[in-house]
Amino acid sequence: MPSYTAPVRDMQFVLHEMLEVSQAGIPGYEDLDRDTTQAILDEAGKLASGVLAPLNAVGDAQGCRLENGVVCTPDGFRAAFDQLRRGGWTALDCDPEYGGQGLPYLMSTAVGEILSAANMAFNMYAGLTHGAYNAIHAHGSPEQKAMYLPKLVSCDWGGTMNLTEPHCGTDLGLIRTKAEPQDDGSYAITGTKIWISAGEHDLCDNIIHLVLARIPGGPEGIKGLSLFIVPKFLVNEDSSLGARNTLECVGLEHKMGIHGNATCVMSYEGAEGWLIGEPHKGMRAMFTMMNEARLGVGLQGYAQGAVAYQNALAFAKERQQGRAVTGIAAPDAPADPIIVHPDVRRGLMDQKAITEGARAFVFWGASLIDRAQRCNDPDAEGLISLLTPVIKGFLTDKGFETCVLAQQTPGGAGFTRDLGLEQFVRDARITMIYEGTNGIQSLDLVGRKLAADGGKHVMAFFDLVKTFIAENKGDEAFEAQFLTPLKSASKDLQAAAMFFMQKGMTSPDEALAGSYDFMHLFGHVCLGLMWARMARAAGKAMGSGGDTAFLQAKIATGRYYMARQLPATKLHLARIESGAAPVMALDPAAF
Numbered sequence: 001m002p003s004y005t006a007p008v009r010d011m012q013f014v015l016h017e018m019l020e021v022s023q024a025g026i027p028g029y030e031d032l033d034r035d036t037t038q039a040i041l042d043e044a045g046k047l048a049s050g051v052l053a054p055l056n057a058v059g060d061a062q063g064c065r066l067e068n069g070v071v072c073t074p075d076g077f078r079a080a081f082d083q084l085r086r087g088g089w090t091a092l093d094c095d096p097e098y099g100g101q102g103l104p105y106l107m108s109t110a111v112g113e114i115l116s117a118a119n120m121a122f123n124m125y126a127g128l129t130h131g132a133y134n135a136i137h138a139h140g141s142p143e144q145k146a147m148y149l150p151k152l153v154s155c156d157w158g159g160t161m162n163l164t165e166p167h168c169g170t171d172l173g174l175i176r177t178k179a180e181p182q183d184d185g186s187y188a189i190t191g192t193k194i195w196i197s198a199g200e201h202d203l204c205d206n207i208i209h210l211v212l213a214r215i216p217g218g219p220e221g222i223k224g225l226s227l228f229i230v231p232k233f234l235v236n237e238d239s240s241l242g243a244r245n246t247l248e249c250v251g252l253e254h255k256m257g258i259h260g261n262a263t264c265v266m267s268y269e270g271a272e273g274w275l276i277g278e279p280h281k282g283m284r285a286m287f288t289m290m291n292e293a294r295l296g297v298g299l300q301g302y303a304q305g306a307v308a309y310q311n312a313l314a315f316a317k318e319r320q321q322g323r324a325v326t327g328i329a330a331p332d333a334p335a336d337p338i339i340v341h342p343d344v345r346r347g348l349m350d351q352k353a354i355t356e357g358a359r360a361f362v363f364w365g366a367s368l369i370d371r372a373q374r375c376n377d378p379d380a381e382g383l384i385s386l387l388t389p390v391i392k393g394f395l396t397d398k399g400f401e402t403c404v405l406a407q408q409t410p411g412g413a414g415f416t417r418d419l420g421l422e423q424f425v426r427d428a429r430i431t432m433i434y435e436g437t438n439g440i441q442s443l444d445l446v447g448r449k450l451a452a453d454g455g456k457h458v459m460a461f462f463d464l465v466k467t468f469i470a471e472n473k474g475d476e477a478f479e480a481q482f483l484t485p486l487k488s489a490s491k492d493l494q495a496a497a498m499f500f501m502q503k504g505m506t507s508p509d510e511a512l513a514g515s516y517d518f519m520h521l522f523g524h525v526c527l528g529l530m531w532a533r534m535a536r537a538a539g540k541a542m543g544s545g546g547d548t549a550f551l552q553a554k555i556a557t558g559r560y561y562m563a564r565q566l567p568a569t570k571l572h573l574a575r576i577e578s579g580a581a582p583v584m585a586l587d588p589a590a591f
């Protein structure tokens with residue numbers, strides 16, 4: 001059975017040494033002193049290790065059951081959900097006006113990693129609810145906010161997102177679900193939605209479905225979609241529960257992973273719903289939530305990698321096979337622990353370097369969201385908007401890769417069930433698919449984000465890298481190990497961006513054939529920047545008497561990333577510059 005310990009030391013390093021949160025000048029960050037963040041993360045860690053992690057395998061083995069329209073979650077989920085709710089963990093960054101704690105999004109992101117690593121399927125119930133909270137908070141009327149938000153903040157009620165239909169996932173312009181206006185101002189919602197996470201379950205008294213549907217007579221395609229609140233139980237004016245609405249879960253999907261989370265087929269038969277925001281502006285409402293939702297999925301991806309790495313590492317220190325080539329390491333044992341072998345080390349270093357780099361990247365991204373919202377800063381908004389598809393696409397690919405590497409570390413025990421590593425692989429896989437496949441993330445990056453506002457945000461990113469390099473010159477070793485590789489990788493990214501700017505206008509295939517490589521190239525440069533910043537911060541902390549062993553390991557891991565991972569930018573650039581011809585050479589009939 002795998003175990004989980006929250007990486008509080010590493011999180012504290014990112015918050016206080018790398019991001020220097022209490023001096024960041026973002027309202028609310030001044031309260032994030034070391035003791036406060038330590039206390040929050042420690043408490044979250046206790047809940048994660050003691051309650052959620054032990055339920056992860058239970059949820060995987062039992063899955064959810066549909067009985068007479070009711071979905072029963074696995075044993076122990078209800079009690080754990082009550083504990084999550086009572087502890088206020090679902091309300092961390094929510095608006096105090098509706099019962100939230102008003103903490104920065106950064107803190108709920110850090111806690112989110114801990115909860116998600118411990119039990120991703122379980123944490124999705126609260127995650128989806130938070131998404132519904134965000135949508136109503138951003139676009140609901142004052143009456144809708146008063147009616148729904150307090151119960152969503154406390155997770156007494158759950159929330160869902162209903163976009164996908166049997167004939168459309170990516171191409172939401174094909175949505176058929178109908179919303180017919182009624183005399184009382186409500187709408188009758190009719191249609192079928194599939195693959196709806198947490199669409200039905202027994203953890204909450206009510207479920208507030210957010211449903212994308214089409215008001216008859218509106219524009220065709222994506223411009224004709226509107227967003228509706230469709231509660232499982234209708235809600236009276238005093239927020240008490242009324243009649244059962246005409247919607248139900250008619251099936252559960254059988255799937256590769258996240259068995260503890262109910263993936264539902266939802267049927268709406270003239271269900272009562274209320275419009276959020278303006279008619280036909282449903283996609284705009286969805287887009288405003290996308291940065292957070294996609295960052296949340298990027299987080300899920302690397303969080304699975306993080307817990308898989310912990311367990312692979314523990315195994316590598318215990319398992320004895322062969323002898324170290326440089327001399328016996330454990331003379332009293334029949335063999336040395338496998339961690340002595342360079343190839344095992346390579347796998348572990350990849351896992352560690354990706355996981356810690358990803359954590360820094362996501363925390364930085366969350367701080368940009370805070371800066372955008374709390375300081376009303378359009379530059380931060382533009383930058384995080386650019387980086388969001390990279391966070392989602394690159395980090396979920398790398399998170400999954402980390403899980404596979406972790407599974408490889410123990411050999412056969414990684415493939416069989418007892419150690420639990422194969423579950424992390426299966427659970428992490430969905431993060432590359434939902435919330436827009438990673439292929440679609442790369443199209444968003446190249447097709448929309450790169451040229452947004454005249455390319456201003458990508459230029460701002462390049463400036464940021466350049467400024468960091470300029471400000472940190474002078475230390476020869478640091479320059480050679482960190483700044484030179486970062487500069488070279490950033491040049492590769494600039495060359496790729498230039499290729500798209502020039503070719504994209506005349507031949508979209510040229511840009512789109514290289515979009516996936518571009519997303520990975522960009523991701524590597526971001527992680528290179530994160531590792532350079534972390535190594536710098538670790539060097540400074542060592543100078544002022546910090547925890548030497550931890551800080552030295554941080555710098556050594558950074559060196560590993562720069563030497564062994566970052567050069568991948570060269571391969572990605574070469575692929576991009578080979579253009580569309582090799583990719584599109586075959587006629588479909590020739591495959």
Ligand SMILES: Cc1cc2nc3c(=O)[nH]c(=O)nc-3n(C[C@H](O)[C@H](O)[C@H](O)COP(=O)(O)OP(=O)(O)OC[C@H]3O[C@@H](n4cnc5c(N)ncnc54)[C@H](O)[C@@H]3O)c2cc1C
Nearest residue numbers: 161162163164168169170195196197263434435436437439
């Ligand atoms: C477990 C699970 C949970 C989910 N939870 C939810 C949920 O809570 N709510 C919800 O609404 N949906 C949910 N989904 C649906 C999910 O978001 C979709 O599966 C996803 O967006 C992709 O849609 P699709 O599967 O229909 O693939 P399609 O849209 O059919 O795409 C198939 C393939 O073609 C590629 N593709 C499609 N169009 C293009 C294009 N223009 N250019 C290049 N490539 C393209 C895609 O990348 C993909 O590889 C969930 C799905 C799963 C499996």
